[in-house]
Amino acid sequence: MLKSLREKNLGILALIIAVFFVGWLEQVEPGGVGITELTFGIFTFNTVVRIGILTIVVVGLNILVGYAGQVSLGQAAFYGIGAYVSAVFTVQAKALGIPEAIASAWIWPWFLMLLGVLITGGFTWLIGRPILRLKGHYLGMATLGLGIMIFILFRENFAIKPSTVIITGGLDGLPDVPRLSIGSYELWPLHRYFYLVWFFAVSAIIIGRNVVNSRVGRAMRAIHGSEIAAEVMGVDTAKFKLQALVMSTMMASLAGSLYAHFQAAVSPTPFDFVASLELVVMSATGGVGTIWGAPLGVTIILGLGEFLRANLHFLGAGSEVEPIVFGLILILIMIFMPEGIAKQITKLFNRRKSNQQTPEVSA
Amino acid sequence: MSPPLLELNNIGITFGGLTALEGVNTQVSAGQIKAIIGPNGAGKTTLFNIISGIYTPTVGEVTLNGEIINGQEVSGLSPHHISEKGITRTFQTIRLFEGMTVLENVMVGQHQKTNAGFFAAAFRLPSALQEEQRIEEKAMALLEQFDLADRAQEVATDLPFGLQRRVEITRALATEPKIILLDEPAAGLNNTEGHELMTFIRKIRDSGVTVLLVEHDMEVVMGLVDEVLVLEYGRPIADDVPTAVQSNPEVIRAYLGDE
Numbered sequence: 001m002l003k004s005l006r007e008k009n010l011g012i013l014a015l016i017i018a019v020f021f022v023g024w025l026e027q028v029e030p031g032g033v034g035i036t037e038l039t040f041g042i043f044t045f046n047t048v049v050r051i052g053i054l055t056i057v058v059v060g061l062n063i064l065v066g067y068a069g070q071v072s073l074g075q076a077a078f079y080g081i082g083a084y085v086s087a088v089f090t091v092q093a094k095a096l097g098i099p100e101a102i103a104s105a106w107i108w109p110w111f112l113m114l115l116g117v118l119i120t121g122g123f124t125w126l127i128g129r130p131i132l133r134l135k136g137h138y139l140g141m142a143t144l145g146l147g148i149m150i151f152i153l154f155r156e157n158f159a160i161k162p163s164t165v166i167i168t169g170g171l172d173g174l175p176d177v178p179r180l181s182i183g184s185y186e187l188w189p190l191h192r193y194f195y196l197v198w199f200f201a202v203s204a205i206i207i208g209r210n211v212v213n214s215r216v217g218r219a220m221r222a223i224h225g226s227e228i229a230a231e232v233m234g235v236d237t238a239k240f241k242l243q244a245l246v247m248s249t250m251m252a253s254l255a256g257s258l259y260a261h262f263q264a265a266v267s268p269t270p271f272d273f274v275a276s277l278e279l280v281v282m283s284a285t286g287g288v289g290t291i292w293g294a295p296l297g298v299t300i301i302l303g304l305g306e307f308l309r310a311n312l313h314f315l316g317a318g319s320e321v322e323p324i325v326f327g328l329i330l331i332l333i334m335i336f337m338p339e340g341i342a343k344q345i346t347k348l349f350n351r352r353k354s355n356q357q358t359p360e361v362s363a
Numbered sequence: 364m365s366p367p368l369l370e371l372n373n374i375g376i377t378f379g380g381l382t383a384l385e386g387v388n389t390q391v392s393a394g395q396i397k398a399i400i401g402p403n404g405a406g407k408t409t410l411f412n413i414i415s416g417i418y419t420p421t422v423g424e425v426t427l428n429g430e431i432i433n434g435q436e437v438s439g440l441s442p443h444h445i446s447e448k449g450i451t452r453t454f455q456t457i458r459l460f461e462g463m464t465v466l467e468n469v470m471v472g473q474h475q476k477t478n479a480g481f482f483a484a485a486f487r488l489p490s491a492l493q494e495e496q497r498i499e500e501k502a503m504a505l506l507e508q509f510d511l512a513d514r515a516q517e518v519a520t521d522l523p524f525g526l527q528r529r530v531e532i533t534r535a536l537a538t539e540p541k542i543i544l545l546d547e548p549a550a551g552l553n554n555t556e557g558h559e560l561m562t563f564i565r566k567i568r569d570s571g572v573t574v575l576l577v578e579h580d581m582e583v584v585m586g587l588v589d590e591v592l593v594l595e596y597g598r599p600i601a602d603d604v605p606t607a608v609q610s611n612p613e614v615i616r617a618y619l620g621d622e
Contacts, residue, residue, distance in 0.1 A: 207485045214484030215477050222471045225460030231442035234475035
């Protein structure tokens with residue numbers, strides 16, 4: 001038990017070292033030799049930041065789907081709530097009557113990040129209980145519907161009367177979301193923001209890992225295994241399902257705020273139904289029921305997307321061929337690694353280890 | 364005589380127009396092994412589902428130590444509340460938690476004895492870690508007591524059938540119940556496993572846990588139990604010591620049919 005824990009900490013340590021290495025390369029020579037060259041042009045530094053942001057969302061989703069066994073097909077909407085809370089209350093501060101002194105304080109966007117997390121958590125806490133009474137496909141339908149409803153709120157041109165200020169910006173979204181800063185230290189250029197994003201991503205992985213390896217995680221896995229058996233063992237299944245949902249949506253919201261300040265703009269499209277499905281695909285590719293599956297799945301799906309975009313020109317109309325190849329690769333992954341890539345790697349590793357041990361035993 | 368540990372008062376339940384149970388009265392005293400037997404479809408598992416809080420009876424109530432724990436007026440008590448009050452169970456079709464080791468399965472049984480929440484777990488607070496260690500030791504002790512310690516790190520659902528059943532019972536015992544309900548514990552076991560199970564059940568009773576079990580096969584339980592409740596078509600037809608039940612003409616008719 002202690003040994004396996006040390007191995008897991010080794011993974012975290014390796015990730016932290018990798019983060020500092022990639023950040024340092026960009027820092028010493030922006031645009032010079034960096035992650036792009038190291039990965040043969042597949043990952044730009046920009047993509048690595050996006051991987052960090054989405055890792056936070058998918059860690060939460062993995063806990064909800066992989067551990068607690070509750071499907072969410074609307075996770076992108078919660079990601080969107082964070083992004084929109086951060087964008088609306090900074091960009092539209094004046095129109096909303098927020099005093100200049102508050103809106104221009106460096107701490108204001110950080111407060112909004114927290115506010116977004118609390119709003120999202122509070123909202124899902126309120127609606128979670130009735131929704132989580134549904135099981136399987138029905139829960140999928142309900143979360144899908146919820147996601148679409150929230151998406152429509154982003155897309156609509158809400159205006160405060162009598163003025164005609166548009167709150168969400170409708171389909172065009174909101175431009176000019178400010179960068180984050182700590183005091184007068186701006187978390188920009190990108191390498192500074194990169195460290196911030198990956199600080200949250202690594203924290204999400206550590207917290208996620210701690211939660212699943214605890215009493216709480218055990219209760220969730222029990223619910224996944226058999227809800228009724230978990231109940232008679234004394235597990236308040238409704239409570240733990242709700243906690244998993246609230247935790248996952250709060251993580252999504254946090255990531256959404258990070259996304260808004262990264263893009264310096266928000267628009268509805270990244271939070272639509274397709275985006276929710278993409279999150280599920282990332283989660284499944286990496287492996288539901290593993291925390292490490294989250295960064296792996298996000299990296300593979302984003303990397304695959306970038307790679308296909310860059311390399312399918314010769315087939316002509318790239319934009320149409322790309323999704324077909326993408327879908328094909330996903331099908332192959334699911335056929336040959338139904339449990340996801342993280343578990344496949346663990347299996348290979350274990351097999352090699354036991355192969356090495358066998359001769360010693362027989363000798 | 365001390366009051367019964369568990370009492371069923373005039374239990375009845377209907378699903379749609381179908382009456383599954385009607386007028387079931389019985390008592391279980393502390394330290395007993397009691398069996399509920401009856402032909403297929405007699406309502407044995409339904410009765411277990413009522414006692415463990417999965418169903419609420421249409422009429423009647425279940426009391427534990429004189430306190431009503433299930434019935435129309437207390438509806439809202441979930442199975443986890445009932446588990447907390449000291450009644451736990453196993454299932455006819457084994458429901459071990461998939462992908463979890465034997466040890467982890469048993470540790471889930473200790474859920475109510477711990478209280479680390481999300482926050483304590485996320486930041487690995489010392490209180491949570493101590494608690495984990497405590498219940499891991501407790502779970503290991505239980506596994507040792509029931510000869511499962513060498514299987515602790517194996518995935519529970521990968522074990523042979525007979526062992527899975529024992530793990531399920533051990534998991535239920537980890538909730539530290541007053542009463543354990545065993546739903547057809549001998550189903551699917553071969554002769555040797557069946558005999559091992561009988562010894563196992565006596566061991567449970569000797570450790571101070573009252574046992575209520577459902578059995579399909581009358582012969583299996585006769586040498587083991589103190590009392591037998593016989594159900595037929597949802598109605599009790601006998602409730603007595605095994606020897607009396609065996610010679611009860613009603614019971615003989617139910618099992619062998621009219622001549």
